[in-house]
Amino acid sequence: MNARGASSRLACAIFPHLALSLAWRAHPELREEAVLVGPERRPGGGEVLLAASEAAVASGAVPGVEWRQAVISCPDAARLRVEETAISDLRWELRLALQDLSPMVEWVDDTRAFLDAGARDLRWPTEAALASRLGRELQRLLAVPPRVGVGQSRFTAWAAAQATDPGRARLVPPGRAPHFLAELPVEVLPLPGAVKERLRDFGLTTCGDCASIPLPLLQRQFGPEGLLLHRLCLGRDGTTVNPWVAPPPCGVRRVLAGPVEDTEVLRFGAPELAAELAAELAQRNLAAGRLRLLLGGEGWESWELISPPSPAMTNEELLPLVLSLMARVRRPVEVLELQALDLGAPPVRQRQLFPTGGDRREEIERAAARLRERFGSGLVWRVAVRPEHPGDVPEERLVWRRA
Amino acid sequence: MLGDDLRNGTSPALGAALATIRARYGSRAVLAGTGLSAAGLPTGIGGVDGLTGCDGLPRGRLTWASGELGQGWFDLGLAILARLSISLPVVLVDFSGRVDPNDIEAYGGDLSNLWLVHPRRPEQGWAAARALVEAGAGLTLMVADRWEPVGRAAPATLLGAVESGGGVALICGGQSLPGEVTLRVAMELECQRLAWTRVHRDISGIWVRLQVGRSRMGGGGRSCRLRIALPRPYSPRAGVVETELETEGLTAPLEASG
Numbered sequence: 001m002n003a004r005g006a007s008s009r010l011a012c013a014i015f016p017h018l019a020l021s022l023a024w025r026a027h028p029e030l031r032e033e034a035v036l037v038g039p040e041r042r043p044g045g046g047e048v049l050l051a052a053s054e055a056a057v058a059s060g061a062v063p064g065v066e067w068r069q070a071v072i073s074c075p076d077a078a079r080l081r082v083e084e085t086a087i088s089d090l091r092w093e094l095r096l097a098l099q100d101l102s103p104m105v106e107w108v109d110d111t112r113a114f115l116d117a118g119a120r121d122l123r124w125p126t127e128a129a130l131a132s133r134l135g136r137e138l139q140r141l142l143a144v145p146p147r148v149g150v151g152q153s154r155f156t157a158w159a160a161a162q163a164t165d166p167g168r169a170r171l172v173p174p175g176r177a178p179h180f181l182a183e184l185p186v187e188v189l190p191l192p193g194a195v196k197e198r199l200r201d202f203g204l205t206t207c208g209d210c211a212s213i214p215l216p217l218l219q220r221q222f223g224p225e226g227l228l229l230h231r232l233c234l235g236r237d238g239t240t241v242n243p244w245v246a247p248p249p250c251g252v253r254r255v256l257a258g259p260v261e262d263t264e265v266l267r268f269g270a271p272e273l274a275a276e277l278a279a280e281l282a283q284r285n286l287a288a289g290r291l292r293l294l295l296g297g298e299g300w301e302s303w304e305l306i307s308p309p310s311p312a313m314t315n316e317e318l319l320p321l322v323l324s325l326m327a328r329v330r331r332p333v334e335v336l337e338l339q340a341l342d343l344g345a346p347p348v349r350q351r352q353l354f355p356t357g358g359d360r361r362e363e364i365e366r367a368a369a370r371l372r373e374r375f376g377s378g379l380v381w382r383v384a385v386r387p388e389h390p391g392d393v394p395e396e397r398l399v400w401r402r403a
Numbered sequence: 404m405l406g407d408d409l410r411n412g413t414s415p416a417l418g419a420a421l422a423t424i425r426a427r428y429g430s431r432a433v434l435a436g437t438g439l440s441a442a443g444l445p446t447g448i449g450g451v452d453g454l455t456g457c458d459g460l461p462r463g464r465l466t467w468a469s470g471e472l473g474q475g476w477f478d479l480g481l482a483i484l485a486r487l488s489i490s491l492p493v494v495l496v497d498f499s500g501r502v503d504p505n506d507i508e509a510y511g512g513d514l515s516n517l518w519l520v521h522p523r524r525p526e527q528g529w530a531a532a533r534a535l536v537e538a539g540a541g542l543t544l545m546v547a548d549r550w551e552p553v554g555r556a557a558p559a560t561l562l563g564a565v566e567s568g569g570g571v572a573l574i575c576g577g578q579s580l581p582g583e584v585t586l587r588v589a590m591e592l593e594c595q596r597l598a599w600t601r602v603h604r605d606i607s608g609i610w611v612r613l614q615v616g617r618s619r620m621g622g623g624g625r626s627c628r629l630r631i632a633l634p635r636p637y638s639p640r641a642g643v644v645e646t647e648l649e650t651e652g653l654t655a656p657l658e659a660s661g
Contacts (some may be wrong), residue, residue, distance in 0.1 A: 382514075
């Protein structure tokens with residue numbers, strides 16, 4: 001069945017770790033080389049390997065191991081560092097792109113994501129169209145070809161993605177999951193190691209072997225994990241995605257007495273809107289990363305969006321943004337709704353008695369990161385003298401990096 | 404009384420109208436008749452600090468160092484930035500595309516305290532300046548050979564950020580500014596090149612007269628002379644090496660030597 005039906009269908013995308021993708025973007029010559037990305041500092045102390053290329057993983061440098069251990073395992077690997085802000089920016093872009101494809105997106109970690117592929121969408125009439133678009137979007141943002149799989153359950157979709165080559169999609173039709181999974185070794189099942197060990201002791205080496213065992217026998221041997229094993233091998237495990245949920249909206253709505261076209265008249269009401277939204281934000285102790293002005297008229301609706309350079313919370317910060325949004329109105333408006341989006345903790349505003357340069361520098365770095373998100377990465381730069389600069393050639397003395 | 408309402412904001416309707424005007428045209432578009440004064444951010448350059456009347460560049464204000472190309476404002480701006488970068492985070496918004504960070508270092512600057520902005524469009528530069536001022540930049544230097552028109556909100560919001568944070572915004576370059584910016588400049592420092600200084604055939608420095616032009620803070624007409632040693636490989640020190648406050652009438656050009 002090629003047309004998308006109402007049965008549960010999930011898509012899984014597997015791609016290199018975002019940190020590795022960013023490192024490759026900066027050093028494309030290292031695509032085929034052993035690369036270690038990190039270290040990442042863990043809250044409890046210690047530094048671990050954040051990501052590694054396939055060549056490095058083959059040498060034993062598995063992401064998550066201690067950084068020193070990874071370096072010992074793969075001493076010839078190129079060691080690269082990626083800014084956490086760059087990773088979070090890319091993660092945000094990817095999440096937005098995936099949510100444009102499907103309303104239900106689960107971002108598992110920085111190497112895979114699940115989408116609900118069962119929802120009807122006229123833009124993607126077939127699963128193949130959706131899978132193809134998903135792959136293209138990820139490749140556009142990551143510059144690395146992902147693997148895409150579509151199936152009736154999470155495990156089936158994941159296994160389908162694993163079974164295909166980078167840049168390809170594998171679709172397991174509804175009802176064909178047991179056949180597709182039959183040849184998979186039990187080692188890939190998401191089960192405890194002890195269970196897999198016992199399966200091998202019984203001579204059950206593939207999912208097909210396990211699927212042929214009646215459920216009561218599996219439960220008798222493995223308890224609750226026997227049931228999970230049975231479902232996994234038949235492609236009846238989890239069929240839902242756990243989507244990221246935005247915090248509840250925060251906004252102010254006004255219904256006007258009649259259509260208003262004159263932006264000057266609209267702007268006269270801006271202070272009231274800004275003040276009310278500021279009061280609501282203050283009550284929640286949140287600041288808005290973006291503002292959206294929903295506009296409605298007779299038979300039409302649209303919206304305007306603005307991203308302030310820094311999160312806005314107070315009336316003074318909100319009012320210029322609201323005025324800017326209102327200046328974009330081109331049609332008679334009857335309904336206005338001002339919404340605060342990307343809510344987060346308000347920026348620190350308290351004046352310090354003895355301000356230190358370090359604190360200000362951190363705040364400026366954060367502002368620079370927000371500017372990069374708004375205008376692109378080439379706007380704000382840091383410059384440093386290269387430690388081992390060759391001679392006094394001015395062009396070679398400095399190292400430029402994006403702030 | 405209208406004056407009392409302006410000062411005290413006792414009338415709600417008037418308060419709302421004032422808020423609208425200030426949001427659109429800047430927080431200093433309507434003032435209650437009190438005088439303008441400001442604390443200064445000392446630059447360490449005696450001539451400049453003595454010129455402004457507040458022992459430095461006025462905090463919470465926009466200052467404009469004006470002049471044609473080659474009149475010295477470019478290197479003066481870099482020298483001030485370099486001096487302040489030793490103790491403060493500083494931002495350089497380079498609309499001109501001519502800034503070489505090597506020069507800032509040669510003027511004694513600390514590059515680890517510098518954030519360099521390369522805007523592709525004027526709006527980007529103004530927005531970046533405002534955001535970085537809000538974040539705590541001590542000095543924001545904006546450099547352009549010629550100023551492109553910009554929307555009214557950009558300079559207004561920058562001024563608002565500078566006022567609330569007590570930072571300093573120094574606009575360098577050009578003989579004229581967009582009208583929206585001119586309205587908000589508190590002090591204009593006119594740069595005029597008096598002479599080049601030379602070593603052999605190379606220009607090694609510049610004598611500049613700095614004169615307070617339009618000013619909302621008084622001191623109009625005061626002037627000083629500065630000698631700026633330009634970054635050169637053979638020069639032991641770059642920066643403002645001599646300053647001298649002028650008295651009225653002392654305007655003879657200098658014949659200087661390296």
